[in-house]
Amino acid sequence: MNFVTISNETLTEFKKLLSDNDINSKIIRINLAGMGCGGPTFNxxxxxxxxxxxxxxxxxxxxxxxxxxxxxxxxxxxEGTAENNKGLILRPVNKPSGGGCGSCGGGC
Structure with missing residues (x-):
């Protein structure tokens, strides 16, 4: 089961990022980095x-x-630069609506 969708162009960009940073491991964990006003952030x-x-x-x-x-x-x-002109972006398919913090009262 593939739970990651990545284009060939983005895969090449991703591999270059690993190589440029001397990362030899090919096991990559997707993590929840935190919740904020914009919802979840992943790394x-x-x-x-x-x-x-x-x-x-x-x-x-x-x-x-x-x-x-x-x-x-x-x-x-x-997604990679070819798809979004911003660089590598990781996002979930089922992103919850609304923000994830309680400090702003939902006004962000």
């Missing part, structure tokens, strides 16, 4: 697979995510 880290993770391999890169995170947000999309 990626180098990690090892745990029992509670699901994984998919695209080309030679293995993406892992906790089963709980996948249940909450569904699949993930990685």
């Amino acid at each position: 990626i880290v180098i990690d090892e697979q745990k029992e509670s993770d699901i994984s998919c391999t695209i080309d030679d890169i293995t993406f892992i995510v906790s089963d709980d995170l996948h249940e909450k947000f569904g699949d993930f999309i990685i």
Whole structure:
């Protein structure tokens, strides 16, 4: 099951990012970095697979995510410069509506 969608162009850009930063590991974890006024923010880290993770391999890169995170947000999309003119962006398919912080009263 592929829970990550990434175009060939973006995969090339992603691999270049890993290479440019001397990252040799090909196991990439998708994490929830936090919740803010704009909703959830995600990041990626180098990690090892745990029992509670699901994984998919695209080309030679293995993406892992906790089963709980996948249940909450569904699949993930990685877009690159060719698609958004901004660079690499990771976003969930099931992004919740509204913000995620309580300090602004929803006014952000």
